[in-house]
Structures are given as structure tokens and as C-alpha cells.
Amino acid sequence: MPNRTVSLLAGQLDYLFEEQPALRNTAPGRLLDRLNREDRLSRARTEQPLETDRWVHRRSEELENRFTLDQIEQALAIVHKRPPP
Numbered sequence: 603m604p605n606r607t608v609s610l611l612a613g614q615l616d617y618l619f620e621e622q623p624a625l626r627n628t629a630p631g632r633l634l635d636r637l638n639r640e641d642r643l644s645r646a647r648t649e650q651p652l653e654t655d656r657w658v659h660r661r662s663e664e665l666e667n668r669f670t671l672d673q674i675e676q677a678l679a680i681v682h683k684r685p686p687p
Contacts, residue, residue, distance in 0.1 A: 611677035638667040
């Protein structure tokens with residue numbers, strides 16, 4: 603059974619692929635970059651909800667990535683086992 607992070611990433615990938623089907627063929631490393639960037643932006647916004655977008659972007663660059671390529675690959679394996687919508 604996958605860990606919680608991998609399960610959550612699989613859900614994020616399901617949503618992402620539903621919204622942008624062309625991303626289904628994107629390399630795992632590029633998906634990793636995108637999901638980590640979105641995660642860092644979200645965490646920065648949560649820290650200071652009233653700050654400017656510029657501040658949030660700068661702060662997000664200071665935060666560490668939380669996801670690994672292995673986690674993305676595991677999440678993709680889960681997603682690809684499911685029937686397409």
C-alpha cells in the first residue's frame with residue numbers, strides 16, 4: 603500500500619491530467635518540478651496570506667522541495683493503473 607504522500611500525489615496527478623490531458627505524457631522529472639513548485643507557492647501563501655504575489659514567489663524559492671522523483675514515479679504507477687476518465 604502506498605504511503606500517504608504518494609496517495610495524495612496520485613490524487614493531484616489525477617486532477618492535473620483531467621484538467622490538462624496532454625500532461626499525461628510529461629516526463630516524471632518535469633511533473634516533479636511542477637508539483638514541487640506549486641507546493642512551495644502554496645506553503646508560502648499560507649505563511650502570509652496577505653502578502654504580495656512577488657513576496658510569495660520569492661519566499662517559495664527559499665522553501666525546500668517536499669516531493670521526490672521516487673514518490674512521483676510511484677504516484678504515476680497508481681494513476682496509470684486506473685482506467686482513464
